[in-house]
Every structure is written in structure tokens, then in C-alpha cells.
Amino acid sequence: xxxxxxxxxxxxxxxxxxxxxxxxxxxxxxxxxxxxxxxxxxxxxxxxxxxxxxxxxxxxxxxxxxxxxxxxxxxxxxxxxxxxxxxxxxxxxxxxxxxxxxxxxxxxxxxxxxxxxxxxxxxxxxxxxxxxxxxxxxxxxxxxxxxxxxxxxxxxxxxxxxxxxxxxxxxxxxxxxxxxxxxxxxxxxxxxxxxxxxxxxxxxxxxxxxxxxxxxxxxxxxxxxxxxxxxxxxxxxxxxxxxxxxxxxxxxxx
Amino acid sequence: xxxxxxxxxxxxxxxxxxxxxxxxxxxxxxxxxxxxxxxxxxxxxxxxxxxxxxxxxxxxxxxxxxxxxxxxxxxxxxxxxxxxxxxxxxxxxxxxxxx
Numbered sequence: 006x007x008x009x010x011x012x013x014x015x016x017x018x019x020x021x022x023x024x025x026x027x028x029x030x031x032x033x034x035x036x037x038x039x040x041x042x043x044x045x046x047x048x049x050x051x052x053x054x055x056x057x058x059x060x061x062x063x064x065x066x067x068x069x070x071x072x073x074x075x076x077x078x079x080x081x082x083x084x085x086x087x088x089x090x091x092x093x094x095x096x097x098x099x100x101x102x103x104x105x106x107x108x109x110x111x112x113x114x115x116x117x118x119x120x121x122x123x124x125x126x127x128x129x130x131x132x133x134x135x136x137x138x139x140x141x142x143x144x145x146x147x148x149x150x151x152x153x154x155x156x157x158x159x160x161x162x163x164x165x166x167x168x169x170x171x172x173x174x175x176x177x178x179x180x181x182x183x184x185x186x187x188x189x190x191x192x193x194x195x196x197x198x199x200x201x202x203x204x205x206x207x208x209x210x211x212x213x214x215x216x217x218x219x220x221x222x223x224x225x226x227x228x229x230x231x232x233x234x235x236x237x238x239x240x241x242x243x244x245x246x247x248x249x250x251x252x253x254x255x256x257x258x259x
Numbered sequence: 260x261x262x263x264x265x266x267x268x269x270x271x272x273x274x275x276x277x278x279x280x281x282x283x284x285x286x287x288x289x290x291x292x293x294x295x296x297x298x299x300x301x302x303x304x305x306x307x308x309x310x311x312x313x314x315x316x317x318x319x320x321x322x323x324x325x326x327x328x329x330x331x332x333x334x335x336x337x338x339x340x341x342x343x344x345x346x347x348x349x350x351x352x353x354x355x356x357x358x
Contacts, residue, residue, distance in 0.1 A: 037262070060310040128313070136309035144317035230322065237329040246337065 069197035104158035114156020121149035129223035133212035143226025178225025268302035289327040296320025
């Protein structure tokens with residue numbers, strides 16, 4: 006496509022998008038006012054199910070199906086990365102070299118790792134009460150493990166990160182979400198309905214299925230991100246091309 | 260009043276996002292992207308959306324830049340001739356990625 010053609014296409018697309026955006030925005034309530042028709046209803050519904058964090062209630066109760074799809078997006082993305090970044094013919098795996106780390110960084114890592122891990126688990130477990138939840142906490146847990154890579158070396162990380170169990174955890178987390186939804190159906194309700202006892206507002210066990218779904222997402226995200234980062238790190242640290250230069254197949258194999 | 264804070268955060272987002280687009284060097288882009296993630300996190304906190312802010316902080320300013328840095332490192336090593344001039348820039352990240 007010529008430069009002129011591209012510009013024309015862009016101008017048309019930009020005009021249509023601008024018209025649609027402006028058309029959608031003029032009807033919106035003003036920014037920063039106290040008029041929140043959707044928010045009021047969502048908070049009301051959240052309190053009815055004893056879920057203190059209204060956002061968690063929207064994500065895992067009122068709109069639980071949306072979150073299932075969102076979780077599946079990450080699941081599919083991790084799967085795609087694992088398939089694309091696998092070791093292919095002509096690549097060899099070399100064992101990672103031990104690395105020298107300054108004692109100060111080592112101490113800091115050893116100190117921070119348990120704290121970060123605990124914060125991540127806390128964010129998952131308190132998703133129904135305070136900001137956070139399975140997604141945010143899962144990412145914190147996964148990245149916390151990688152402090153070991155910063156504080157020690159890749160071999161240390163690989164020792165606490167056998168990929169098999171994390172791949173299984175990824176699948177189990179995804180499956181647990183669907184099974185929870187199906188269990189509600191078996192109990193005579195609708196898919197992903199909040200059928201568990203709601204408990205007392207503000208306690209760790211309140212919110213019914215929100216707690217279960219949060220845990221499922223937390224497991225899926227933590228394991229998924231660990232696997233995702235592992236495929237990237239393996240490519241950088243371990244996997245090498247057999248011989249530099251003469252590999253005509255490189256283009257096709259990716 | 261939180262309005263001045265929101266305005267400052269919005270300007271920060273606009274500046275860092277523009278910088279990310281205008282920067283043509285992937286490694287620097289990853290760094291700028293990380294700052295954009297932080298700016299967005301501040302904005303989300305100021306408009307009282309802590310849940311989104313947490314996601315943004317974890318994914319936007321840590322995970323995404325890390326994956327870009329790792330990818331750049333791998334690509335630079337696979338094609339050393341073309342990326343030779345950038346090796347100096349990549350050096351700080353190299354020490355980290357080698358371990």
C-alpha cells in the first residue's frame with residue numbers, strides 16, 4: 006500500500022472512530038459528580054451478597070462470566086507462548102552458569118522474597134474485602150518467586166520452579182472456575198450463580214463463591230505468569246542456536 | 260479536592276505515552292513503558308480505582324517491560340551484526356539477563 010493510500014485509510018478510520026467516540030461520550034454523566042446509576046446498583050447488589058469489595062462482587066459475582074473469559078484469555082496467551090517459544094530443531098539447551106551476586110543484593114532478596122510472597126497471598130485471600138484479588142495477587146506471587154533469580158541465579162530459580170506442577174496449576178485454576186460455575190448449575194441455579202452461604206459482611210469467609218473464584222483465578226494467574234516468564238527466560242538464558250549463521254530455517258520455524 | 264492530582268496524573272500519562280510512541284529504541288521504550296505504567300497507576304489511584312491500579316502496577320510497569328527486555332535481548336543475540344551498535348545500550352540489561 007502506498008503512503009498516500011495508508012494516510013487516506015487512517016483518516017477515514019480516525020474520522021469514524023472520532024464520531025462514534027464523541028457520540029458515545031456526550032450522553033455520559035459528567036465527570037466527578039455524585040450521579041453513579043451503575044455504581045449505586047452494583048454496590049447495592051454487592052452488599053446484598055455480603056461482599057465488602059464491590060469491585061470483587063462485580064468481577065466474580067455479578068459479572069462472573071466476563072471474568073471467566075478474561076481468565077481464559079491469559080490461559081490461551083500462556084499456551085500460545087509455550088508453543089511458540091519451545092525448543093525447536095537446531096537449538097540446544099545449555100545449563101545456566103552460576104552467577105556472582107553482591108551480598109547486599111542477596112540479603113535484600115532473601116529478606117524481600119517471603120514478604121512479597123505473603124503480600125501476594127494476602128491480596129488473593131482478601132479479594133472480597135479489600136482492593137485486589139486473584140488476578141493482582143497472582144501476579145505478585147509469580148513475580149515474588151523471581152526475586153530468587155535476582156538474588157541468586159537461574160539455577161536457584163529452576164530448583165523452586167519445576168515447570169510441570171505450575172503447568173498443572175495453571176490448568177487446575179482455569180478448570181476450578183468452570184467447575185464452580187457448573188456446580189451452581191447442578192445445585193439447581195444458573196451458571197456461576199453465587200450459591201454458597203454469603204457469611205457475615207467484612208469477614209474472610211464472606212461473599213460466597215467470590216472467595217472460591219478468587220482462589221481459582223489466583224492459582225491460574227500465579228502459575229500462568231510463572232510458566233509465561235519461564236518460557237521467555239529459558240529462551241534468553243538457556244536455549245541457543247546450534248551454530249551461528251547457517252540456519253536458513255529460522256524464519257519459518259518461528 | 261483531588262482534582263489537581265487527577266490533572267497532574269493525566270498530564271503525566273499523556274507525556275509518558277507520547278514519549279513511548281516517539282522512542283524508537285525498544286529497550287528505552289520498555290523503560291518508558293514502565294513509567295507510563297506508573298503514571299497510569301497514579302491516575303487510577305486518584306480516581307479511586309485501587310483494584311485497577313494494582314493490576315496496572317503489577318502488569319503494566321513490571322511484567323510487560325520485563326517481557327520486552329527479555330525479547331530484545333534474545334533477538335539482539337540471534338542477529339548480532341544488525342544490532343551491534345545497540346549492544347552498549349543493552350549492556351545494563353545484559354548483566355541481568357545472563358545470570
